[in-house]
Amino acid sequence: MKMPVLFVSHGAPTLALEPGETGAAWSKLGEQLPKPSAILVISAHWETSIPTVSRVKQPETIYDFRGFPDEMYKLQYPAPGAAELAESVVRALQQADIHVQPDDTRGLDHGAWVPLSMMYPQADIPVTQLSLQPEKGPAWHIALGDALRSLREKGVLIIGSGSITHNLDALRKHPQGEPVPAWVTEFCDWMAVKISGGDEESLKAYRELAPHAAQNHPTDEHLLPLFVALGAAEDIKQSKRLNSVMTYGMLAMDMWSFDAS
Numbered sequence: 001m002k003m004p005v006l007f008v009s010h011g012a013p014t015l016a017l018e019p020g021e022t023g024a025a026w027s028k029l030g031e032q033l034p035k036p037s038a039i040l041v042i043s044a045h046w047e048t049s050i051p052t053v054s055r056v057k058q059p060e061t062i063y064d065f066r067g068f069p070d071e072m073y074k075l076q077y078p079a080p081g082a083a084e085l086a087e088s089v090v091r092a093l094q095q096a097d098i099h100v101q102p103d104d105t106r107g108l109d110h111g112a113w114v115p116l117s118m119m120y121p122q123a124d125i126p127v128t129q130l131s132l133q134p135e136k137g138p139a140w141h142i143a144l145g146d147a148l149r150s151l152r153e154k155g156v157l158i159i160g161s162g163s164i165t166h167n168l169d170a171l172r173k174h175p176q177g178e179p180v181p182a183w184v185t186e187f188c189d190w191m192a193v194k195i196s197g198g199d200e201e202s203l204k205a206y207r208e209l210a211p212h213a214a215q216n217h218p219t220d221e222h223l224l225p226l227f228v229a230l231g232a233a234e235d236i237k238q239s240k241r242l243n244s245v246m247t248y249g250m251l252a253m254d255m256w257s258f259d260a261s
Contacts, residue, residue: 001034003152004260005145007160007229009243009253010043013065013110016075016117022253023118025243029255030119037155038085038126040148042229043111044162044222048131051093051100051144055086059127060107077113082126088151089130096147111161111225130228134220138204138227145231152259158232160225164188164254165216174249183212184250192244195256198237200230226256233258 008026015023045064046052061076086102093100108116112129130148133140148158165184174181190210194202206223207213217223230236236258243255 001155003034003036003155003157005152005158005229005232005258007162007226007256008115009163009255010111010115010161011163011247011251011253013068013072013114016114017069017071019118021245022243022247025255026115026118029242029257033157034155036125036157038082038128039116039157039159040082040085040089040151041108041112041116041127041129041159041161042132042225043109043129044132044225045109045111046106046129046131047134047221049133049135051098051133052103052106052131053086053089053100054106054128055081055083055102056104056106057081057083061113062107062109064109075117077108077117077123079108079116079120079123079125079127082128085126085151085156086128088154089128089148092150093144093147096143098144098147115159115161132221132224134224137220138206138224141224141227142200142204142231145228145233148228149232149234152232158229160227160229162222162225164191164223164226164252165250166222167216167218167250169218170215171248171250176249178249180246180250183215184246184252186211187213187216188252188254192241192254195236195239196241198235200236203227203230229256229258235259
């Protein structure tokens with residue numbers, strides 16, 4: 001059973017308490033997809049210099065945030081780990097001449113457990129995470145995804161979890177109720193056109209070509225999971241934009257599926 005590839009914008013951690021339209025979209029997608037044999041998440045919230053994959057047997061729920069309601073720190077996503085998948089990831093990357101290392105302690109950060117808690121609330125599917133290398137840029141992460149593509153043939157669901165826009169400093173200063181700034185919508189529209197058109201070369205050079213790229217992404221890490229998803233897809237023209245909600249006036253919640261039947 002071959003699985004599609006996903007990119008999700010995971011938004012604020014409080015989506016776990018107030019899921020709204022995005023949570024509903026995640027839930028609907030989880031109901032529509034074939035049940036994966038295991039899930040591999042590449043989250044913006046795990047950065048290392050060398051690709052690192054967790055093979056922990058029972059991942060802890062990581063609260064990698066602060067200043068939120070106490071209820072947030074009581075939530076659990078007790079999915080089993082995916083040690084067998086982790087070993088497959090190691091082999092796949094080694095075969096592509098990519099240096100990789102296992103980790104026996106890493107749990108699930110909110111880029112993984114928040115969307116998964118709505119997609120698969122039973123927490124009965126083995127899950128593991130693979131880290132990002134932000135200093136290496138989009139082309140590296142496309143190659144990383146390409147090396148992982150064969151895992152999909154084994155029923156593995158690959159999810160890149162980040163954000164189509166991610167300027168938290170601007171978000172905090174944006175007056176509540178004000179319209180979405182043009183510099184946000186123009187960037188989102190450009191990304192949607194390039195993804196739908198399969199224009200991988202322009203996407204790799206988004207920082208030079210996309211309107212307001214640095215303003216929407218002062219740093220790369222929240223967009224890099226998209227590039228892993230693009231690499232793991234066979235044909236990015238076979239894409240579907242499953243969610244385009246805007247939260248907090250400028251945090252885009254785009255979700256994309258690639259190679260879906």
